[in-house]
Amino acid sequence: MADSPMTQIAFCTDFSENADDAFVLAKDLAWHYGSTLHIVHVMVTFSLAPVPEVYVPLDYDAKFVERATEAAKDAIQTRYVSRLKEKQPYEIHLLSGYAATEIVGFAEKQTIDLIVMGSRGQTGLAHVFFGSTADRVVRKAPCSVLTVRIPGKAEKP
Template sequence: MKRFDKIMMATDFSDNSDYAFDYALALARQFNAELTIVHVINEPADLRGIYVPQVTYEELEKEISQGAKEMMAKFCSSKLADYGNYTTAIVSGIPFQEIIAKASEIGASLIVIGTHGRTGLEHLVFGSTAERVVRAAKCPVLSVRLPVQ
């Protein structure tokens, strides 16, 4: 079996991502791999032309970034207490593009990503970040879906 020495996990902090993380961590333990956990702040629509008296666009970006940092810290402290070979990254942009770019940057040998399993109109409207990552990644991608209840 091919060895996975750098595993990248993309998370949006949803239940789907949490479930996929269990796979990423199990594989990282099995292969004694470096685990990189990435969260992409989806670029918000440009709100600079909209009048919102209480907050500036820059303040909004700062609050979103700070919230993501806090969520990542909480995630890591609750999930990685006994696994020290990991790094984290929070980036802004279009999720599938940033996931692919980060995987390339770190030389990931495997990407693990949760999927919502949307179909029909919902899939058409929201798309699938996981599907786009699978199509564009230069390394294997493990797409994990929550079990059907």
């Protein structure tokens, strides 16, 4: 569609239930607008804090990284690609680093028109250390960001 306001839509996943709900909306929007759907997963490779001064690369061996990459590709195929409509254009992007930074950088480089992601992914201690990836992406993204909540699971005040 030449007149489409959205030719590039990024769906970001951490494979959570919330991300799965966001996928349904992302794929339908991409189909409606004739957009390419970019399926993005960030493999976190830094420890503890999202502060540049304390980034510490974890010592992963090549076999571990290879297995993690293959597992992510398989999960994307099974959970998402298999549910796309026939001939729906898509691309898979496996990134590595701090999730919010990588997503924002990806959106800038790929000239993404809309990012669709779950409003909540990490829970527990990871959320305490990292905060909400969605919150950071909303604040820093170069485009609109649509965050999707799990129906009936609003956050309690």
